[in-house]
Amino acid sequence: MSVEARNLVVAQSGGPTPVINSSLRGIIEAARDLDAVGTVYGARHGIEGVLKEELLDLSAQSAEEVALLRFTPAAGSIGTCRYKLKAEQNEDFDRVIDVLRAHQVGYFLYIGGNDSMDTANKIAALARKRGLDLAAIGVPKTIDNDVGDSQFKLIDHTPGYGSVARYWTHMVQNANEENMGSCPAGPVLVMQAMGRKIGFIPAAARLADPGREMPLLIYLAESPRSLEQLADEVNDRLRTSGRCLVVISEGFEVGDLGKVKDSFGHTAFGSSQLTVTQAVVNYLNHAGLATKGAARGNVSGTDQRHSMAYASEVDLDEAYLVGQKAVELAGGGESGFMATILRNSGLPYSVRYDKVPLAEVANSERTFPADWISPGGNDVTDAFVNYARPLIGESMINLPMVDGRQRLARFEPIYATQQLPKYVPQAER
Amino acid sequence: MSVEARNLVVAQSGGPTPVINSSLRGIIEAARDLDAVGTVYGARHGIEGVLKEELLDLSAQSAEEVALLRFTPAAGSIGTCRYKLKAEQNEDFDRVIDVLRAHQVGYFLYIGGNDSMDTANKIAALARKRGLDLAAIGVPKTIDNDVGDSQFKLIDHTPGYGSVARYWTHMVQNANEENMGSCPAGPVLVMQAMGRKIGFIPAAARLADPGREMPLLIYLAESPRSLEQLADEVNDRLRTSGRCLVVISEGFEVGDLGKVKDSFGHTAFGSSQLTVTQAVVNYLNHAGLATKGAARGNVSGTDQRHSMAYASEVDLDEAYLVGQKAVELAGGGESGFMATILRNSGLPYSVRYDKVPLAEVANSERTFPADWISPGGNDVTDAFVNYARPLIGESMINLPMVDGRQRLARFEPIYATQQLPKYVPQAER
Numbered sequence: 001m002s003v004e005a006r007n008l009v010v011a012q013s014g015g016p017t018p019v020i021n022s023s024l025r026g027i028i029e030a031a032r033d034l035d036a037v038g039t040v041y042g043a044r045h046g047i048e049g050v051l052k053e054e055l056l057d058l059s060a061q062s063a064e065e066v067a068l069l070r071f072t073p074a075a076g077s078i079g080t081c082r083y084k085l086k087a088e089q090n091e092d093f094d095r096v097i098d099v100l101r102a103h104q105v106g107y108f109l110y111i112g113g114n115d116s117m118d119t120a121n122k123i124a125a126l127a128r129k130r131g132l133d134l135a136a137i138g139v140p141k142t143i144d145n146d147v148g149d150s151q152f153k154l155i156d157h158t159p160g161y162g163s164v165a166r167y168w169t170h171m172v173q174n175a176n177e178e179n180m181g182s183c184p185a186g187p188v189l190v191m192q193a194m195g196r197k198i199g200f201i202p203a204a205a206r207l208a209d210p211g212r213e214m215p216l217l218i219y220l221a222e223s224p225r226s227l228e229q230l231a232d233e234v235n236d237r238l239r240t241s242g243r244c245l246v247v248i249s250e251g252f253e254v255g256d257l258g259k260v261k262d263s264f265g266h267t268a269f270g271s272s273q274l275t276v277t278q279a280v281v282n283y284l285n286h287a288g289l290a291t292k293g294a295a296r297g298n299v300s301g302t303d304q305r306h307s308m309a310y311a312s313e314v315d316l317d318e319a320y321l322v323g324q325k326a327v328e329l330a331g332g333g334e335s336g337f338m339a340t341i342l343r344n345s346g347l348p349y350s351v352r353y354d355k356v357p358l359a360e361v362a363n364s365e366r367t368f369p370a371d372w373i374s375p376g377g378n379d380v381t382d383a384f385v386n387y388a389r390p391l392i393g394e395s396m397i398n399l400p401m402v403d404g405r406q407r408l409a410r411f412e413p414i415y416a417t418q419q420l421p422k423y424v425p426q427a428e429r
Numbered sequence: 430m431s432v433e434a435r436n437l438v439v440a441q442s443g444g445p446t447p448v449i450n451s452s453l454r455g456i457i458e459a460a461r462d463l464d465a466v467g468t469v470y471g472a473r474h475g476i477e478g479v480l481k482e483e484l485l486d487l488s489a490q491s492a493e494e495v496a497l498l499r500f501t502p503a504a505g506s507i508g509t510c511r512y513k514l515k516a517e518q519n520e521d522f523d524r525v526i527d528v529l530r531a532h533q534v535g536y537f538l539y540i541g542g543n544d545s546m547d548t549a550n551k552i553a554a555l556a557r558k559r560g561l562d563l564a565a566i567g568v569p570k571t572i573d574n575d576v577g578d579s580q581f582k583l584i585d586h587t588p589g590y591g592s593v594a595r596y597w598t599h600m601v602q603n604a605n606e607e608n609m610g611s612c613p614a615g616p617v618l619v620m621q622a623m624g625r626k627i628g629f630i631p632a633a634a635r636l637a638d639p640g641r642e643m644p645l646l647i648y649l650a651e652s653p654r655s656l657e658q659l660a661d662e663v664n665d666r667l668r669t670s671g672r673c674l675v676v677i678s679e680g681f682e683v684g685d686l687g688k689v690k691d692s693f694g695h696t697a698f699g700s701s702q703l704t705v706t707q708a709v710v711n712y713l714n715h716a717g718l719a720t721k722g723a724a725r726g727n728v729s730g731t732d733q734r735h736s737m738a739y740a741s742e743v744d745l746d747e748a749y750l751v752g753q754k755a756v757e758l759a760g761g762g763e764s765g766f767m768a769t770i771l772r773n774s775g776l777p778y779s780v781r782y783d784k785v786p787l788a789e790v791a792n793s794e795r796t797f798p799a800d801w802i803s804p805g806g807n808d809v810t811d812a813f814v815n816y817a818r819p820l821i822g823e824s825m826i827n828l829p830m831v832d833g834r835q836r837l838a839r840f841e842p843i844y845a846t847q848q849l850p851k852y853v854p855q856a857e858r
Contacts, residue, residue: 075606173837177504178445275707282702294699298729300732302604303600309599396825405598408602
């Protein structure tokens, strides 16, 4: 570490993924090799950890534990948060600058989705205004694959998505084995996919059956229909195949489900009073199916974003490398950018790592391409399959195990000494 | 194959498991080596396949596909069923004998739970009465681990249970990573376990945390309490740990859920109008938690009995060997027995394969040992952990993959030529 080295703070925001810790590992390991970077701190529970000056010393952790981040899902190691730094929360923004200054922080890396890129951008701007020499860089993360633009020019896909797509590949393949083997008493299985209002996750069910051999219906929120119409389509499959698998988005509209909002103003689907799946199962069982027998539902919920055995090795590698890229950018004096993953044209699949302005990412909105939804509205096209297929990889990862359980990364509770008076974040007052 | 060789019919009944196909494979491969056994037929969709004379020729399948049964979950290959041969369905029983006779069947192997052992026993008795030389042998199977007696004398544990126990080990470990990393906005995660009214599956959550470091509450159906009391216990964990994981049995009583019954008269929990988890989540979110924020729920449903990556290699091996044992018994002229797995005393863990009378199994009922439930009623004891721990094995299995998807066993549709007039099973008339 040179005398001019400045410290680095990394924070995570939003829902976790099986590979978020791989980005964290990429950051820690890249920073270790860079003279310009001193200590790497992890803000405990995202931006709240900065506000509360809870900075976990990641440079002090053992190399073995850092390497184990590859096999550790979610964000348990430093934590994530949904605390939103709203534009009008000036005191919060000032506090962030104060904390970063107090700890000689020259690099701020924010792992998250669109909202986080917006926050990182605001922090970069405020630092400039306050005369703090801070490189603020965003690191993309979300299972929903909703970061960036719809033309895939700012980013091809978000780390986290490949693993949940892979989860759905296995889930549907295995569920099809059960469904195929069941007698007529239970021919309909409804499975609920995450992704809020954007269809990339339910669409991934198609990767289980690119040849369209299964009686599989896929309902995205983008392709709404009445429960009556949905039941008609299920009944068609029952007539032709004697059974049916339904994958449906948690954001599919089926009427009032008693939804609640999280602190970002987003719907918290996991906490609603009735799931989409339950509404569909109840309608099917009580409005009547063409074949006798019952529909049933699986709502695997958060399991799809932390089921580590199904993580994609492509996704794990990319998450790591995009974290490394972020450190390279920050160390090179860049600020106000998101490290990104762009797909090279042609086959075989390959990507390059680059940078895009945070402001552009924050102001863009990705939608699921309309022409990737089949004309019938209950399937996705081969163009989607071609896009998503490389992201799930080829082989299973081999989880390290100890005494029958996963060996997960465990950090020592070594924190930066607090320099400032206690502070209560504005939204918690 | 000698001239006196007689054919073998294997049928499966009830819900599938990740290892049911391993028992099938053990049967096919053991029979292949036995001169006394001619062709092995798989009854399509269980006993219904016998009644309808739909007998898949398993001897005609390639050795490679048969070997792949190890990595193929559920019962897609020959199918399972919940068709119940009730004692008074005399015509059905007569038809079974007729079909077995028509196809020179000398061996009938029934893979299933208690009900199936009862059916196999009745078929054995009727065959004797009708002068058909038939060896009827049961092969145990159920994720619920509810076959046999409560003293574990008839069988130590049922194939299928070890894998679902392993699933819950990973599930809770990974969910704990997410829960630990979440900010106070989502501190309570409720996860619903299968197992109907018997607690072995939810109890397996304890294997994720034998050292009791997680704020984990485990509710078995055997340890009922009011939603109010349950909420109090969750609030206690919130006060001490700031978060809480709840694993709850699908059979836990929380009032009217609009349950439906299957053809065995058992409750079909997956088809009820409201899940136990949803009822608990709604109560927690609306009756109020001690800490602000929302509870959410996962109902992974059938995923826990077909999520192949989490299958236990111990369970896979035992399922195979108990299938082999069944063939050995049948080939040796035994009838009216269930092949069984008995645990040798002492450590390290080892088992032996033996036989127990079907009548004894059919007339026994296993309950979850009361002294394995902790005094507080929301956990299980170390005695349970010691019992279940060896069953989940040590390492991950490596699923064969092709083009990003699991390579699953696929059989050719080669069926025995039908010899008898068409027949409609009694319960379908």
